[in-house]
Amino acid sequence: EAQVTQNPRYLITVTGKKLTVTCSQNMNHEYMSWYRQDPGLGLRQIYYSMNVEVTDKGDVPEGYKVSRKEKRNFPLILESPSPNQTSLYFCASSRTSEETQYFGPGTRLLVL
Amino acid sequence: GENVEQHPSTLSVQEGDSAVIKCTYSDSASNYFPWYKQELGKGPQLIIDIRSNVGEKKDQRIAVTLNKTAKHFSLHITETQPEDSAVYFCAASWRTGFQKLVFGTGTRLLVSP
Numbered sequence: 001e002a003q004v005t006q007n008p009r010y011l012i013t014v015t016g017k018k019l020t021v022t023c024s025q026n027m028n029h030e031y032m033s034w035y036r037q038d039p040g041l042g043l044r045q046i047y048y049s050m051n052v053e054v055t056d057k058g059d060v061p062e063g064y065k066v067s068r069k070e071k072r073n074f075p076l077i078l079e080s081p082s083p084n085q086t087s088l089y090f091c092a093s094s095r096t097s098e099e100t101q102y103f104g105p106g107t108r109l110l111v112l
Numbered sequence: 113g114e115n116v117e118q119h120p121s122t123l124s125v126q127e128g129d130s131a132v133i134k135c136t137y138s139d140s141a142s143n144y145f146p147w148y149k150q151e152l153g154k155g156p157q158l159i160i161d162i163r164s165n166v167g168e169k170k171d172q173r174i175a176v177t178l179n180k181t182a183k184h185f186s187l188h189i190t191e192t193q194p195e196d197s198a199v200y201f202c203a204a205s206w207r208t209g210f211q212k213l214v215f216g217t218g219t220r221l222l223v224s225p
């Protein structure tokens with residue numbers, strides 16, 4: 001089944017404790033992206049990747065890092081999480097940046 | 113950059129009624145307009161999209177219309193059913209070296225039996 005998977009689905013952590021949210025797609029897509037969803041703000045792009053080893057900042061990249069060492073995986077790294085990073089995070093992928101994006105199920109993060 | 117406004121933020125209808133969600137965009141160069149449906153606890157899922165060379169597109173009970181002159185596009189759902197209850201997001205493409213999507217703020221649709 002073609003899909004985007006994220007782990008974990010739910011995470012509670014404390015300020016400053018490094019964490020990684022994994023994202024994997026099995027559709028051989030070149031383009032991958034991370035979004036955060038906050039009430040009243042819709043989906044805002046954090047980082048994106050056009051292909052392996054090619055990543056760039058989106059609209060709200062502060063406090064986040066990403067890597068794209070393999071085509072299928074695009075982990076989101078929070079080196080020192082803060083409470084304002086409490087949010088619902090979505091990973092998405094598409095064949096190219098101009099085609100339909102497929103979203104993962106989301107990761108709900110609470111930073112205390 | 114591109115800015116997408118979406119209205120209303122919430123919409124309540126009776127089963128069988130029609131629902132309309134409207135979006136406006138700012139960049140006249142935008143040429144791709146998808147609509148996503150997000151059910152509780154799930155990620156957004158594409159339900160319909162339209163490109164700028166087309167004015168209207170239908171898929172069973174859902175349709176999207178695009179007015180490029182006015183820079184707005186709308187989602188129409190006819191004969192609504194309780195399972196249509198969800199959050200709907202519009203988006204518009206924006207070229208900045210490559211094409212990225214800018215999303216609206218979402219509309220929570222509630223269909224009452």
